[in-house]
Amino acid sequence: MRLDSTSRVSRWKALHSNTVSITGIGLMPPGRGSCGTSFWPSLVSGPPLIGPLTRFKGTFKGGIAGEVPAHSLSQFIDSRTLRTTCHAVQLGIVAARRAFADGWQNQEIARFDSTLGLLAGTALAGWVQAEQQFATFLERGAARVNPFLANGAAGHATGGELASRIGAQGIVLTLTNGCTSSTQAIGDAARLIAEDELQHCLAGGTESPLSPMVMATLARTEELASQYDHPETASRPFDRRHDGMVLSEGACFLLLENGDQARERGARVYAEVLGGSSSCDARGLYHFDETGETGARAIHRLLERTGVTPDQIDYICAHANSSPAFDRKEVTVLKRAFGEFAAKIPVSSIKGVLGHPFGASGAFQTAAAALAMQHSLIPHTHNLEEPAPECDLDLVMGEPRPATIRHALITSYGYGGINAYLLLRNPHL
Amino acid sequence: MVKIPSDADRKSVPDHSEVRASVIRLLREIGEFHPSILTESARFDEELRMKSIQFVELRVALEDEFDIEIDLLHVMELRRLDRVIEYLAALVTATEPGDDAPR
Numbered sequence A: 001m002r003l004d005s006t007s008r009v010s011r012w013k014a015l016h017s018n019t020v021s022i023t024g025i026g027l028m029p030p031g032r033g034s035c036g037t038s039f040w041p042s043l044v045s046g047p048p049l050i051g052p053l054t055r056f057k058g059t060f061k062g063g064i065a066g067e068v069p070a071h072s073l074s075q076f077i078d079s080r081t082l083r084t085t086c087h088a089v090q091l092g093i094v095a096a097r098r099a100f101a102d103g104w105q106n107q108e109i110a111r112f113d114s115t116l117g118l119l120a121g122t123a124l125a126g127w128v129q130a131e132q133q134f135a136t137f138l139e140r141g142a143a144r145v146n147p148f149l150a151n152g153a154a155g156h157a158t159g160g161e162l163a164s165r166i167g168a169q170g171i172v173l174t175l176t177n178g179c180t181s182s183t184q185a186i187g188d189a190a191r192l193i194a195e196d197e198l199q200h201c202l203a204g205g206t207e208s209p210l211s212p213m214v215m216a217t218l219a220r221t222e223e224l225a226s227q228y229d230h231p232e233t234a235s236r237p238f239d240r241r242h243d244g245m246v247l248s249e250g251a252c253f254l255l256l257e258n259g260d261q262a263r264e265r266g267a268r269v270y271a272e273v274l275g276g277s278s279s280c281d282a283r284g285l286y287h288f289d290e291t292g293e294t295g296a297r298a299i300h301r302l303l304e305r306t307g308v309t310p311d312q313i314d315y316i317c318a319h320a321n322s323s324p325a326f327d328r329k330e331v332t333v334l335k336r337a338f339g340e341f342a343a344k345i346p347v348s349s350i351k352g353v354l355g356h357p358f359g360a361s362g363a364f365q366t367a368a369a370a371l372a373m374q375h376s377l378i379p380h381t382h383n384l385e386e387p388a389p390e391c392d393l394d395l396v397m398g399e400p401r402p403a404t405i406r407h408a409l410i411t412s413y414g415y416g417g418i419n420a421y422l423l424l425r426n427p428h429l
Numbered sequence B: 001m002v003k004i005p006s007d008a009d010r011k012s013v014p015d016h017s018e019v020r021a022s023v024i025r026l027l028r029e030i031g032e033f034h035p036s037i038l039t040e041s042a043r044f045d046e047e048l049r050m051k052s053i054q055f056v057e058l059r060v061a062l063e064d065e066f067d068i069e070i071d072l073l074h075v076m077e078l079r080r081l082d083r084v085i086e087y088l089a090a091l092v093t094a095t096e097p098g099d100d101a102p103r
Helices: A005-015 A036-045 A070-074 A079-084 A087-104 A127-140 A147-152 A155-166 A181-194 A212-220 A259-264 A293-306 A324-344 A358-375 B016-031 B052-066 B072-078 B081-095
Strands: A020-028 A116-121 A172-175 A200-207 A250-258 A271-280 A315-318 A346-349 A407-414 A418-425
Touching: A005 A293, A020 A036, A020 A087, A020 A181, A020 A259, A020 A358, A036 A358, A070 A087, A079 A087, A079 A147, A079 B016, A079 B052, A087 A127, A087 A155, A087 A200, A087 A250, A116 A155, A116 A181, A116 A358, A127 A147, A127 A212, A147 A155, A147 B052, A155 A172, A155 A200, A172 A181, A181 A200, A181 A250, A181 A271, A181 A358, A181 A407, A181 A418, A200 A358, A250 A259, A250 A358, A271 A293, A271 A358, A293 A324, A293 A407, A293 A418, A315 A324, A315 A358, A324 A407, A358 A407, A358 A418, B016 B052, B016 B081, B052 B072, B052 B081, B072 B081
Parallel strands: A116 A172, A116 A200, A315 A346, A315 A407
Antiparallel strands: A020 A250, A020 A271, A200 A250, A271 A418, A407 A418
């Protein structure tokens, strides 16, 4: 028997009776210091965390990137882990540990190991190490392949390795779904907590995309920003001069927790995750639903389930990654979803500062939105000077905008036409 | 003008004590062994009770560190720590490139 809309919403709410609180944020952003505490100041006052690509030289264009300095990892990761795990795992370890420490301060993870879940989103997992190991295989033969890095490059290894280094023995999943990976990881983690499958969960994303092959691939499809003489202004979401993305590496994890548990122990709550939704344009790897209908449907479903109306959304932390195609899709979907109201909801992208860390971007956006709620301040879109003609939304540009944020929507889009969304609530209002 | 390699330019060959130090350090990292267990006569399959995957990890680390190729089965047959170190030290010496002659 097919339920009507009202009955579906009622049943969904009955199944998802627990609130889900974000009680910890852990960041390993690119750029100077790679200190988690530099992230929010960078969003509100710059400078961007992007610079010239130093990891390797290539004959392709696009020598700009958001890099995590090597010494930043060696400060936090022991030599054995550095030797036997992929770079994405190493970034994730730092971010996940920071998230847990932020949420539980002096508690040991071992206290929770049988109940702590971990959902990790990553588009490329250990691609960099796989590429390097294949080069070793060709140059030096099979006898010199490092099995820990070659096998550890697989998608599932990201979550498994992270869980083993963190000590999470609950539900552990790696979501490799392109640029929407961490958005969906957070949404799924929230659902597991809401359904009482988990009490707490580290959810987020990690990405290490800086490899010659990845850069060459994106250069071949003309998707990299071309203003490499000016790295700090190359990533220009929504801007008239946007011409491509700037790749970044980094990791962001959030500690999600059963709301009742968080309240009982007096935890600081950054925001609540009301829910997530997703859809797929299903038009191929590089083609989108030009009407925006597929994405809009997923947004409508999310609002319907959570009972939030468009006029209650005070901030959209957008995917917009400075690629004209993705920036245009962002606007199309939001207009389709909200109609005339789309022009009234403040929108910004953090990728003018962060660059685009592929599968980890949704987690960074969620952290940014949660911090925006805490600070009552919407970070502006850096390098947005003159909006592209089709980007006619209420774009926060020039400087951060003070705002009381009751609800924030996070949007994510990826190759293959995958759309993913999260809705956050400010519990302090 | 041909650059004559100086002593600083030539890659130094690790001596026996350096090889031993690396092996001990890696064993402590990989197996978390207490130093008191890592005696010269310690046997991998008895005192150390190393798992096969730990052998693999040790082998990969030593190969990368000294740029050598290790016969893992031979290492496991040697069983004792001092014999393995002797084998590795000989391998390092035999594998290192000779001094570049000035041209």
